[in-house]
Amino acid sequence: MNATQPASAGALARLCHGFEVVAMVLLAVMTAFIVVQVTARNVFDAGLPWAEELARYAGLGVVYLAAPLLLLNGKHIKVDMVVDRVHGTAGRMLRVVNECIVLAFALAFLWGGWLFMQRAAHFSTAALAIPNWLYYLPAAVGMVLFALVAAVRVGRALRPGISDAQGAAP
Amino acid sequence: MMSLSVLLVFLIVMMMGVPIAVAMGFAAAVVIGFNDMPLAVLAQRTINALDSVPLLAVPMFILAASLFGASGITKHLFVLIRLLVGGIRGGLGHVTVLANLVFSGISGAALADIGALGGTQIKMMREQGYRDEFAAGITMAAATIGPIFPPSIPLIIFAASAEVSAVKVLLAGALPALVIAAMLMLQIGIMARRQNLPRDVRKSDDPTLAQAFVKAFPALMAPVILIGGLVSGLFGPTEVAGITVVYALLLGLVVYREMTWRSVVDAARETVHSTASVLFIVGSAALFAWVLTIDQVPTRVSEFMLALTTNKWLLLLIVNAILLVVGMFMESIAAILILAPIFTPALAAAGVDPVHLAVVVVLNLMIGLLTPPVGMSLYMVAQVARLPLQRVVAGALPFLWPLMAALLIVTFVPVLSTWLPNLIVK
Numbered sequence: 001m002n003a004t005q006p007a008s009a010g011a012l013a014r015l016c017h018g019f020e021v022v023a024m025v026l027l028a029v030m031t032a033f034i035v036v037q038v039t040a041r042n043v044f045d046a047g048l049p050w051a052e053e054l055a056r057y058a059g060l061g062v063v064y065l066a067a068p069l070l071l072l073n074g075k076h077i078k079v080d081m082v083v084d085r086v087h088g089t090a091g092r093m094l095r096v097v098n099e100c101i102v103l104a105f106a107l108a109f110l111w112g113g114w115l116f117m118q119r120a121a122h123f124s125t126a127a128l129a130i131p132n133w134l135y136y137l138p139a140a141v142g143m144v145l146f147a148l149v150a151a152v153r154v155g156r157a158l159r160p161g162i163s164d165a166q167g168a169a170p
Numbered sequence: 171m172m173s174l175s176v177l178l179v180f181l182i183v184m185m186m187g188v189p190i191a192v193a194m195g196f197a198a199a200v201v202i203g204f205n206d207m208p209l210a211v212l213a214q215r216t217i218n219a220l221d222s223v224p225l226l227a228v229p230m231f232i233l234a235a236s237l238f239g240a241s242g243i244t245k246h247l248f249v250l251i252r253l254l255v256g257g258i259r260g261g262l263g264h265v266t267v268l269a270n271l272v273f274s275g276i277s278g279a280a281l282a283d284i285g286a287l288g289g290t291q292i293k294m295m296r297e298q299g300y301r302d303e304f305a306a307g308i309t310m311a312a313a314t315i316g317p318i319f320p321p322s323i324p325l326i327i328f329a330a331s332a333e334v335s336a337v338k339v340l341l342a343g344a345l346p347a348l349v350i351a352a353m354l355m356l357q358i359g360i361m362a363r364r365q366n367l368p369r370d371v372r373k374s375d376d377p378t379l380a381q382a383f384v385k386a387f388p389a390l391m392a393p394v395i396l397i398g399g400l401v402s403g404l405f406g407p408t409e410v411a412g413i414t415v416v417y418a419l420l421l422g423l424v425v426y427r428e429m430t431w432r433s434v435v436d437a438a439r440e441t442v443h444s445t446a447s448v449l450f451i452v453g454s455a456a457l458f459a460w461v462l463t464i465d466q467v468p469t470r471v472s473e474f475m476l477a478l479t480t481n482k483w484l485l486l487l488i489v490n491a492i493l494l495v496v497g498m499f500m501e502s503i504a505a506i507l508i509l510a511p512i513f514t515p516a517l518a519a520a521g522v523d524p525v526h527l528a529v530v531v532v533l534n535l536m537i538g539l540l541t542p543p544v545g546m547s548l549y550m551v552a553q554v555a556r557l558p559l560q561r562v563v564a565g566a567l568p569f570l571w572p573l574m575a576a577l578l579i580v581t582f583v584p585v586l587s588t589w590l591p592n593l594i595v596k
Contacts (some may be wrong), residue, residue: 023446024438031230034412038405052223059226061216063453066446077501078449079543083187098188105196108203112212112466119213139217 012152014068016144026138030058049127056136057086071102071149074113092160099154106147113140173465176201176458180498190501194454198461207464207539212318212457219456219507220449223408224330227278228452229445231323233417236437241422241429243278243389244287247272248294251387252581255381262298263308266291266369267354269311274319274347275393275450276414278326280539281444281550283316284309285313288554304361306555307565310547311354311573314536317502319347320397321414324535326407327503329530330509333418336407337400338591339528346529346580353572353579361568388425391415396518401594418550448503448546453505464506472516483519486581488511490534497538499545505535525591526584533580537573540566 033055040046070076086094113136121133186188199212219225238244245267255264269291270283277283288309295305317324320340329336335559361367377385396414399405407415414455422429462468475485510531519526539547540565552562580586 018266020439020442023442024339027438027442027445029227029230031412031415034226034230034409035416036468038409038413042404055226056223059222061504062229062442063220063345063446063449066442067450070443070446070450071189075443075447077544077546078187079184080187081543082185082427094186098186099178101183101186101188101196105192108199108215109195109212112199112209113217114514115210116212116214119210121396129457135216138238139213140561155518163558 012148013072016072019065019142019145020069023062026065030055030062033058041154052127053127057130060131061138064139068145068149069151071146081169092157095157096154099150099157103147103150104152106143109143110147112144125157141158171386172201172205173462173467176461178459186477191450191454194451194458194504198454199456200346201461211460213359213372215457215460216453220453222330224326224336225449225452227326227408227411228323228449229441231278231321231417233437233441233445234411234414235277235279235286236440237418237422238276239286240433240437241418242291243421244273246382246383246386246426248290248375248388250382252370253376253382259369260358261369262295262433263304263358263362263367264302264355266356267306267312270315271319271347271351272390272393274316278321278323278398278411280316280536280547281352283313284547284550288551292555298371298391302365302555303521303561303565306551306557306562307567307569308354308358310540310566311569312531312538313574315347315350317536318343318350318529318533320344320400321407321410322532323533324506325528327506328510328532331384331507332514332524332528334524334528335595338525338595339405340400341591341594342529342587343532344527344590346533346576349569349579349586350573350576353576354569357569379440382529388421391566396452421524442589448501451501451504452507455507460509462512468515471512471520475516478521480520482517482522484581485517486518486522486530490516490530490577490581493531493534494537497535498541499544501536501544503540506531519580523588525585526587529587533577537570537577540570
C-alpha cells in the first residue's frame with residue numbers, strides 16, 4: 001500500500017474531482033436522511049421508508065463516484081511490497097499487466113452490468129418506485145469513468161520511465 | 171476446485187500489486203467466465219451488496235471520527251486523561267490506551283481512531299523522548315479497542331452477515347474492550363520499567379482536574395448518549411452513526427466552537443476517499459463470497475470442521491488460527507463478509523454463541539491490522555508518523571503479545587462477551 005502523489009491536470013482529472021464533490025454532497029444527503037428517519041420515528045411516530053431508500057442510493061453514489069479518483073491517484077488499497085522491489089523492464093511490464101487487469105475488471109463489470117440491466121431495467125425500487133436504471137446510474141457512470149482512468153493508466157504504464165504514481169497522470 | 175481457483179488467482183493478482191478490490195473482483199470474474207456462469211452477477215452481486223443499510227454505518231462513522239478530530243474534542247480528552255494517569259511511568263502510553271477507550275465509544279473503526287488520535291499521540295510521545303517504535307506500536311495496538319467497544323463497524327457488519335442481533339453483538343464488545351485495554355496497560359507497565367520510560371511533565375499553565383473534567387464532559391457524554399440511545403431503542407445500530415455525526419457537528423460548531431466549515435469539507439472529502447476505498451473492496455468481497463457459496467464452501471467447511479471435532483473450544487482455536495492468517499492478507503470487512511457465513515453455522519452447531527463468535531472474529535481481524543502484508547494500521551501509522559514500514563512493524567511486535575493474551579481470554583471466557591447483551595437485551 002502506498003500514498004502516491006495526486007495526478008495534476010487533464011479533463012479526466014477534472015471529471016474525477018467533479019464526481020468527488022458530488023460524492024461529498026451525497027454523503028451529506030445520506031446522513032441527513034438517516035437523521036430525519038430517526039427524528040420522524042421518535043418524534044412524530046412516523047416511518048419513512050423513502051428516506052432509507054434514498055440514503056442507500058446516496059451510499060451507492062459515494063462509493064462509485066469516488067472510486068475513479070482513487071484509481072487516478074493510485075490510492076486504492078493494494079499490497080505494493082512486491083511491485084516496489086521489481087525495477088527496470090520487468091517492473092514496467094508488471095505495472096502494465098497490473099493496469100491491464102484493472103481495465104479488464106472494469107470492462108467485465110460494465111458488460112455484466114449491461115446484461116444485468118436487460119432484466120432489472122423493467123423494475124423499479126420498492127419505496128419510491130425509482131426506475132432501476134436511474135437507481136443504478138451512479139454505479140454505471142462511476143464504472144465508465146473508472147474504465148477510462150484504467151485505460152489512461154495502461155497507456156501511461158506502457159511509456160518508459162513512468163512510475164506507478166505518475167502512471168495516474170492523464 | 172472453483173473455490174481454490176478463485177483464491178489462487180486472487181492471491182497472485184493481489185501480490186502483484188493490483189488494488190485488492192480489483193484483485194478480488196477479477197479473480198471472481200475469471201472463475202465465473204471459465205465456468206460459464208452468467209456475467210450479470212458481476213455487477214448484480216457487487217452493487218446489491220453495497221445497497222445495504224448496515225453498510226451506511228461505514229461512511230457515517232468515518233465522517234464522525236474525522237469531525238471529532240476537527241471539533242477539539244480529542245484535545246480536551248487528552249488534557250483530562252493526561253492529568254489523570256500521565257504521572258505514572260510511561261504515562262503517555264497509558265494516556266494513549268485510555269484516550270482510545272473513551273474515543274471508541276464514539277468511533278467504530280480502528281483506522282478512524284488512528285486518523286483522529288494518532289497524530290497527537292505520536293507527537294506528544296516524541297516530544298517527551300519516547301522511541302518512535304513505541305509511539306507507533308501503542309498507537310496501532312490501542313486503536314484495536316475502537317472496533318470492539320460499541321459502536322463498531324465490523325461488529326455491525328458481522329451481525330448483518332451472520333444474521334444475529336446487531337444490538338446484542340455491539341454490546342458484546344464492551345467488556346472485551348476493557349480486557350484489551352488492561353492487557354495493553356500491563357504491557358506498557360512492563361516496558362516502562364525495562365526501558366525507563368518517562369513520566370508526563372506537568373506545565374504551569376495546565377488546567378486543574380476539575381477544569382479539565384468540565385471541558386471534556388460533553389465528549390465523555392457522547393458514548394453514554396449513543397450507547398444509551400442504542401440500548402433504549404431510540405435508534406438502530408446504523409442510525410447511531412448518523413446521530414454521532416450530528417453530535418460531533420454540535421460539539422464542534424456550537425459547544426467547543428473550534429470547528430470551521432473548511433474542516434467540515436475536509437472531513438467529508440477524507441470520508442468519501444476512505445469509504446470508496448473500503449466499500450469498493452466490500453463489493454468485490456461479496457462477489458468473491460458468492461463464488462464460494464455457489465461452490466458450497468460454507469457447507470463443506472462446516473461439515474469438515476465438525477468432522478474434525480465437535481469440541482467448541484477446539485473449534486474456536488481452529489477459527490482463531492485461520493483468522494489470524496486471513497487477517498494478514500485480507501481487509502477486515504471483506505473477511506467478515508466472506509467468513510462470517512462460513513464459520514457461524516459450524517460453531518453454532520457446536521454450541522458457540524454467535525454473539526461470542528462475533529467478538530472473537532472481529533478481535534482476530536483487528537490484530538491482523540498490525541501484521542503485514544495487508545496490515546492497514548501499519549500503513550496508516552507509517553504515514554501519520556512519517557516512519558519507514560519496517561520500523562512501524564518492529565514497533566507493533568511487543569504489543570502483539572498483550573493483544574494475543576486478550577484474544578485468548580475473550581475466546582475462552584465467553585461470559586465476557588455474552589453477559590452484558592443477555593443482561594440488557596431480553
